[in-house]
Amino acid sequence: MNILAIDFGTKNLGLAWVGSGVDVVLPYGCVEAKNWKVQLPQLVLEERIGTVLVGIPYGPDGEETKNSERVRSFIKELSVLVKVPIETIDESFTTREAQSMEGDASLDEKSAMLILTEYIQLKKK
Numbered sequence: 408m409n410i411l412a413i414d415f416g417t418k419n420l421g422l423a424w425v426g427s428g429v430d431v432v433l434p435y436g437c438v439e440a441k442n443w444k445v446q447l448p449q450l451v452l453e454e455r456i457g458t459v460l461v462g463i464p465y466g467p468d469g470e471e472t473k474n475s476e477r478v479r480s481f482i483k484e485l486s487v488l489v490k491v492p493i494e495t496i497d498e499s500f501t502t503r504e505a506q507s508m509e510g511d512a513s514l515d516e517k518s519a520m521l522i523l524t525e526y527i528q529l530k531k532k
């Protein structure tokens with residue numbers, strides 16, 4: 408199953424992808440936040456995405472924050488536009504971790520890659 412991970416941001420949404428039978432998480436570009444309602448549903452259809460994964464940021468105490476609320480609102484809107492399951496995962500500290508990663512992918516893509524890698528590791532357990 409193809410999985411698309413999204414690192415939600417107010418300017419850009421970082422994307423990462425993994426396909427059936429492929430064990431490598433790949434960066435998949437960014438979508439401008441103002442254009443996601445057109446681009447993401449189209450991408451989900453074209454790439455035959457079976458699951459969308461969205462990272463939710465939590466505060467240091469594990470509580471939801473204003474950013475968490477923004478992401479949940481995004482998920483609610485996205486769920487109306489795509490007809491595939493949308494799952495969530497804690498994405499706390501991915502940006503900090505992504506800053507230390509090497510490679511040509513953007514920071515947003517790297518964050519999405521970390522979100523997807525964590526999800527895959529949790530599913531293997």
